[in-house]
Amino acid sequence: MRIATYNVNGVNGRLPVLLRWLAETAPDVVCLQELKAPDEKFPEAAIRDAGYGAIWHGQKSWNGVAILAKGCDPVETRRGLPGDPDDSHSRYIEAAVGGVLVGGLYLPNGNPRPGPKFDYKLRWFDRLIDHAATLIGMDAPVVIAGDYNVMPTDRDVYKPERWRDDALFAPEVKAAYFRMLGQGWTDALRTLHPDETIYTFWDYFRNAYARNAGLRIDHLLLNAPAAKTLRAAEVDSYVRGWEKTSDHAPVWVELGT
DNA sequence: ATGCCTTTTAGGAAAAGA
Secondary structure (H helix, E strand, O other), X not given: OEEEEEEXXXXXXXXXXXXXXXXXXXXXXXXXXXXXXXXXXXXHHHHHHOOEEEEEEOOOOOOOEEEEEEOOXXXXXXXXXXXXOOOOOOOEEEEEEOOXXXXXXXXXXXXXXXXXXXXXXXXXXXXXXXXXXXXXXXXXXXXXXXXXXXXXXXXXXXXXXXXXXXXXXXXXXXXXXXXXXXXXXXXXXXXXOOOOOOOOEEOOXXXXXXXOOEEOOEEEEEOHHHHOOEXXXXXXXXXXXXXXXXOEOOEEEEEOO
């Protein structure tokens, strides 16, 4: 089973790119982030015509997450993280697909730092870690995938010194990421490619993609039953080179299940 | 050092993204 995550940066503006990528690579499960569309504007028909069932949690203008499943409907198990009933952002959705529990997330950016947006990022990350603690020990494979908005190490940034004060590279945020890994999650991409330069995001400007001035911020975290069957993990970097493309590229894992 | 692009909403300009 191939499970992917893709921050599309506007699901309607990006629909041709998304449909082309689905047709060319046929992933079994896809977590989407930054739909930038309310629930009623989600392109359900086009995605169904492409062969995918879907659940989504939209929001006007910003945020928004979805889970697609090839040839079936994801069975929703949760939308939104527990721990803050006043959180109005659509940033987490979770479903069972083919015996795998899949969480799709869009972690807050957190800039500028310091400030209320950064505080929100840290609180949101804490809530994610609390929820992840309830999933890590499941007997079934669990994959928590999405845009974590954190580069875990210097190796995940084209120029680390330029990002020292940024909310995506702040010590508190990296610490939260490693606290989550400490529960027993496997960072699939880094585990299979320990020494490679791998990015999942490139700015639209400064010719960032052509210069490979990127960041690795989209991650797939696997619990032990999922990690045991991990066969491959890759970035579909070439999609970043398409016309009218997102600033993120799709990232995926292949599990033996 | 910098949102230098891009999307969204809205019908011009501004917010947000990373």
